[in-house]
Amino acid sequence: MVNLVLVLGDQLSENLSALAEADKATDIVVMAEVASEASYVPHHPKKIAFTFAAMRKFAAHLQECGWRVAYTRLDDPGNAGSLPAELLRRAEEFDTDLVLATEPGEWRLIAALHEIPLRLTLLEDTRFLCTHAQFEAWAEGRKALRMEYFYREIRRKTGLLMEGDKPVGGKWNFDHDNRKPASGDLFRKPPPKAQDDDILEHVLDLVESRFPDNFGTLRPFQFQTDRAGALCALDHFITHALPDFGAYQDAMLADDPYLYHAVIGLYLNAGLLEPLEVCERAAQAYGQGHAPLNSVEGFIRQIIGWREFIRGVYFLEGPDYTSRNALGHNRALPALYWGGDTQMNCLKHAVGQTRDLAYAHHIQRLMVTGNFALLAGVDPAHVHEWYLAVYADAYEWVEAPNVIGMSQFADGGVVGSKPYVSSGAYIDRMSDYCAGCHYRVKDKTGPRACPFNLLYWHFLIRHRERFAGNPRMAQMYRTFDRMDEARRTTVLAEADGFLRKLDAGKLV
Ligand code: FAD
Numbered sequence: 272m273v274n275l276v277l278v279l280g281d282q283l284s285e286n287l288s289a290l291a292e293a294d295k296a297t298d299i300v301v302m303a304e305v306a307s308e309a310s311y312v313p314h315h316p317k318k319i320a321f322t323f324a325a326m327r328k329f330a331a332h333l334q335e336c337g338w339r340v341a342y343t344r345l346d347d348p349g350n351a352g353s354l355p356a357e358l359l360r361r362a363e364e365f366d367t368d369l370v371l372a373t374e375p376g377e378w379r380l381i382a383a384l385h386e387i388p389l390r391l392t393l394l395e396d397t398r399f400l401c402t403h404a405q406f407e408a409w410a411e412g413r414k415a416l417r418m419e420y421f422y423r424e425i426r427r428k429t430g431l432l433m434e435g436d437k438p439v440g441g442k443w444n445f446d447h448d449n450r451k452p453a454s455g456d457l458f459r460k461p462p463p464k465a466q467d468d469d470i471l472e473h474v475l476d477l478v479e480s481r482f483p484d485n486f487g488t489l490r491p492f493q494f495q496t497d498r499a500g501a502l503c504a505l506d507h508f509i510t511h512a513l514p515d516f517g518a519y520q521d522a523m524l525a526d527d528p529y530l531y532h533a534v535i536g537l538y539l540n541a542g543l544l545e546p547l548e549v550c551e552r553a554a555q556a557y558g559q560g561h562a563p564l565n566s567v568e569g570f571i572r573q574i575i576g577w578r579e580f581i582r583g584v585y586f587l588e589g590p591d592y593t594s595r596n597a598l599g600h601n602r603a604l605p606a607l608y609w610g611g612d613t614q615m616n617c618l619k620h621a622v623g624q625t626r627d628l629a630y631a632h633h634i635q636r637l638m639v640t641g642n643f644a645l646l647a648g649v650d651p652a653h654v655h656e657w658y659l660a661v662y663a664d665a666y667e668w669v670e671a672p673n674v675i676g677m678s679q680f681a682d683g684g685v686v687g688s689k690p691y692v693s694s695g696a697y698i699d700r701m702s703d704y705c706a707g708c709h710y711r712v713k714d715k716t717g718p719r720a721c722p723f724n725l726l727y728w729h730f731l732i733r734h735r736e737r738f739a740g741n742p743r744m745a746q747m748y749r750t751f752d753r754m755d756e757a758r759r760t761t762v763l764a765e766a767d768g769f770l771r772k773l774d775a776g777k778l779v
């Protein structure tokens with residue numbers, strides 16, 4: 272009997288375990304653009320277009336390599352609408368009940384595959400450096416899971432930037448040399464743009480007509496949609512941006528959405544690039560004297576450290592992770608996240624860039640949109656849905672621990688030991704947003720006080736019981752307690768006033 276070999280939209284890798292296990296001569300690769308995947312959150316149109324164009328090109332590539340591919344387009348008349356329904360349809364067509372699949376990156380889809388009345392073989396996703404079993408073994412018995420220690424183990428395992436059993440340069444982590452603000456007057460080359468081709472054009476037309484109301488601008492479409500293009504994007508990063516990646520990785524500029532970031536998360540997550548090849552290219556650039564150690568180490572840590580750690584947490588913590596709400600936050604997501612007007616220049620830029628590009632870099636996600644949602648007490652499930660929808664690189668295994676854990680502290684401290692909150696001063700230090708803002712970042716109270724300044728204290732005081740004992744936060748509480756009482760009362764009352772305006776849908 273033939274196997275149906277399921278290849279999902281984020282499994283576009285020639286060395287996928289399901290393909291490695293299948294027989295090219297007899298088995299049928301099943302790929303399907305389906306309404307259920309395209310609409311379970313209101314994905315950014317660029318994310319849908321990227322997925323469909325990359326799926327179509329990967330299917331064509333498999334066919335060229337001799338695979339038989341049963342591909343369903345979104346607008347095919349027989350489209351059954353969901354991945355399980357498509358598998359059932361193909362099972363009947365090819366008279367088989369055998370399915371070979373690589374584990375999806377989302378509990379929802381894993382459960383759905385197990386429920387199909389077909390014989391399913393689910394294989395491990397071998398495109399990661401750490402297996403579930405290895406992560407579980409590492410996590411076993413630890414009081415707290417900290418990325419830094421996990422990262423060191425993966426450095427040792429891969430040998431990346433190692434001299435024997437010692438880290439190159441004598442230190443594991445060079446973040447101390449990073450975190451510089453960037454200068455706005457420099458010309459930086461943006462990542463290479465997508466070339467127009469028939470497949471992409473058809474997909475753009477399809478997405479335009481089927482998802483006209485989704486938040487996000489579809490054209491101009493800038494992403495690469497096949498492996499060759501993804502490799503070009505990687506080359507561009509290594510040549511033009513990696514040398515400065517470390518120093519400026521936390522910087523934000525209104526007119527430069529990419530700065531020195533790689534903009535390869537979507538290619539890695541869809542399977543067009545592999546984590547190890549990307550890190551080896553970066554290590555090679557260091558070896559050739561093209562990029563300094565602080566940049567190369569910092570970049571490699573994001574991929575073999577954070578990316579693998581975050582995935583480990585998602586699968587360790589289980590399907591209920593996305594519904595956690597340790598801080599009991601329940602405010603609705605403000606309309607400004609979906610493009611509603613705001614006078615807060617940092618949010619206007621971070622959201623505007625997200626709408627136009629389906630991309631924002633880490634510090635914009637963490638310290639602008641994430642920070643504001645956390646300070647304002649937004650329901651983490653709403654925040655999670657927003658992030659899953661709006662970024663081209665968003666899949667639940669990587670998005671949820673970053674949002675529910677790192678950004679919203681809704682997991683109670685699994686991913687981070689303290690919440691990432693800051694007043695406006697941090698944003699002012701790392702960006703040029705404040706200069707063009709209606710609010711004044713230096714004002715702590717009063718009609719033009721930066722909302723981050725007000726909400727920062729509001730957050731700390733409403734969660735005092737939970738955080739006052741945290742040694743990394745004690746200083747913040749001491750600062751608040753040293754303010755005179757009238758000032759403390761004013762700050763909290765103005766923060767309440769701001770939140771009332773936000774809830775009433777007024778311009779903030
Ligand atoms: P660079 O800054 O150039 O970093 C290089 C690579 O490192 C990235 O491509 C990515 O693969 C990896 N990386 C860096 N940080 C992380 C991290 N925290 N977790 C996992 N991988 C990391 N990343 C996603 O891939 N998908 C998401 O849905 C996602 N959601 C996020 C939500 C929030 C609230 C936060 C704070 C972070 C999120 N991240 C997510 C992590 C990070 O912001 C993105 O990976 C990064 O911005 C992608 O852009 P880049 O390729 O230019 O990354």
Ligand code: DLZ
Pocket residue numbers: 278279280281282303304305306308309310314318319322354375376377380666667
């Ligand atoms: C993101 C996405 C979208 C928009 N559409 C499809 C699709 O039509 N078919 C498909 O196989 N995959 C799609 N994907 C990616 C899946 O949602 C992804 O495989 C799961 O969320 C697991 O990570």
Ligand code: SF4
Pocket residue numbers: 614615616617618694695696698699704705706708709710711712721722723
């Ligand atoms: Fe954002 Fe406050 Fe700066 Fe305005 S003043 S850009 S709201 S941090």
